Amino acid sequence: MISVEDPGLVIVGASLAGLTCAQSLRAEGYTKKITLIGAERHLPYNRPPLSKQVLAGKWQAAQTNIDSAEKFAELGLDFFFDEDAQELNIASKEVRTSKRTLAFEDLIIATGASVRRLPGTESMSRVHVLRTIDDALGLREALVGIKCAVVVGAGVLGSEVISALSEYGIHATVIDRMARPQLPLTGGHFASRVNDLFIEHGVVAKYGVEINSVTEQETGITFDLSDGSKVSGEIAVVAIGCIPNVGFLANSGLDISNGVLCDSNGLAAPHIYAAGDVASWHNSITGKSLRLENQTSAIEQGLAVGKFIATGESSPTTHPFFWSEIFGNKILMLGNLEADIPLTIVHGSPSDNRFVAATISNGVTTGIVGWNMPREFRQSRAMMEA
Amino acid sequence: MKIRVDRDACIGAGQCALVAGSIFDQDDDGLVVLLTDTPSDEFIAVARKAATLCPAKAIALEE
Numbered sequence: 386m387i388s389v390e391d392p393g394l395v396i397v398g399a400s401l402a403g404l405t406c407a408q409s410l411r412a413e414g415y416t417k418k419i420t421l422i423g424a425e426r427h428l429p430y431n432r433p434p435l436s437k438q439v440l441a442g443k444w445q446a447a448q449t450n451i452d453s454a455e456k457f458a459e460l461g462l463d464f465f466f467d468e469d470a471q472e473l474n475i476a477s478k479e480v481r482t483s484k485r486t487l488a489f490e491d492l493i494i495a496t497g498a499s500v501r502r503l504p505g506t507e508s509m510s511r512v513h514v515l516r517t518i519d520d521a522l523g524l525r526e527a528l529v530g531i532k533c534a535v536v537v538g539a540g541v542l543g544s545e546v547i548s549a550l551s552e553y554g555i556h557a558t559v560i561d562r563m564a565r566p567q568l569p570l571t572g573g574h575f576a577s578r579v580n581d582l583f584i585e586h587g588v589v590a591k592y593g594v595e596i597n598s599v600t601e602q603e604t605g606i607t608f609d610l611s612d613g614s615k616v617s618g619e620i621a622v623v624a625i626g627c628i629p630n631v632g633f634l635a636n637s638g639l640d641i642s643n644g645v646l647c648d649s650n651g652l653a654a655p656h657i658y659a660a661g662d663v664a665s666w667h668n669s670i671t672g673k674s675l676r677l678e679n680q681t682s683a684i685e686q687g688l689a690v691g692k693f694i695a696t697g698e699s700s701p702t703t704h705p706f707f708w709s710e711i712f713g714n715k716i717l718m719l720g721n722l723e724a725d726i727p728l729t730i731v732h733g734s735p736s737d738n739r740f741v742a743a744t745i746s747n748g749v750t751t752g753i754v755g756w757n758m759p760r761e762f763r764q765s766r767a768m769m770e771a
Numbered sequence: 772m773k774i775r776v777d778r779d780a781c782i783g784a785g786q787c788a789l790v791a792g793s794i795f796d797q798d799d800d801g802l803v804v805l806l807t808d809t810p811s812d813e814f815i816a817v818a819r820k821a822a823t824l825c826p827a828k829a830i831a832l833e834e
Contacts, residue, residue: 680826708783717784759785760797763801
């Protein structure tokens, strides 16, 4: 028998999900080689603070690092920075990158998602997006000395950006093609509450409009809207979501119609796994496949994949969780609030701006939200386990 | 092992108090309160789990 070097495991994507997979593998006793390939030049970092502490100027860039370089080194990884995966060949168990071809025994896809840009604005210097640490630092710099800005997208990121603009005393106009603000997984229950916050802080909101054209002038940027109006700002921030990074999988044979389709262990094909924003896991609680772009899913999926590869054991399915802070209001969300079920107030009172609310369907709690009531929110999580 | 928490980073998710209630609590704003910074050996595993699960990465362990 010919002996060859064990190719071990390759993780594509030095993201939170990718790093958590590596930590979990080592914690669960995986001793083979782990190779981590990262497209960015940075050590893995946290994204949630980018639109919060970093944009508000409270944190320096280094505070977003997930681990120190020393802790990172302790994992014993072969780490290649600034290197893109370009093609996956499942039959030959090889992945080709911009610099080399790597053989693997197992592969984890943790390439995350890229920001969606507004077509035609890609090269406009006054149009910003917010996805990477470099984006956040660039936007923070662009906010200095300006008085008005346009935000495209009234989702959770757009709302956080508007909050930050307000703290800087910058007037914001928000545009969205939807009829109201959108927070993920909340079934529309908080749309009017968020809109009230916009109004209270002097934000001009234009809902249900399409953008016909965008023009950049020397001093600003102007949007022509489908209702015949124009809105202008000195800069614009586009927050219209992300696209999973699956380009290198185009010829792989995997189902990549909405990220990488996986079972409830993160398995996409024999020896091929995916975790984090790029992955669409089967959720055994809801019976649906769900692609989630949030920090907690990236952590939990990373832990689960690492454990499954190292030990063969499955991890229990969890509920999606996200948090936000909008105009100083701390919002925590677990599960999925259903649009057609009225909210049950579990603690506090909406009129006091402090409450925990849930949707309960046939005795089953499907989602819980905490609005400025974190401790009671945590205590109420037991409702979801019942 | 010594535990450090960063209350500037904490977002009050309460994951730490859920999995390691003998080490972590939350104040009225939901922010993490460290009950002990040097857990006994039997609690080291749950402390590590809390640090891993913290969505804000606000818990650091010094081995």
